[in-house]
Amino acid sequence: MNYHNRIFKVVTNTDNGDTSSETTFHYKQEGNILTSSYSGGNIVSGHLLGIVDDDGNIDMRYHHINTDGEIMTGICQSTPETLEDGRIRLHEKWKWTSGDQSSGKSTIEEIV
Secondary structure: OOOOOEEEEEEEEOOOOOEEEOOEEEEEEEOOOEEEEEEOOOEEEEEEEEEEEOOEEEEEEEEEEEEOOEEEEEEEEEEEEOOOOOOOEEEEEEEOOOOOEEEEEEEEEEOO
């Protein structure tokens, strides 16, 4: 699975997350290396860096600055699902490595 030049929006997130339906992710991929910039909603500016395995699963690290002026960091494991219309949905399990160190789940979907 290749995520290059795909754009994703948040569909769901647990209450302790910073992202929302206003957050947009712009994915780039070279080989198995994934990068993304993201912003919107409570996110002023963010970046992620990940490794994509042969099944399209992503092991990533992220950091961003939120609208409270905090630098937040975390880890995330994303599992892909291909929707009937060909778009990709990612099921994510994440954990803050800053702040309260809590964890959560989110879902993002490709937009066209």
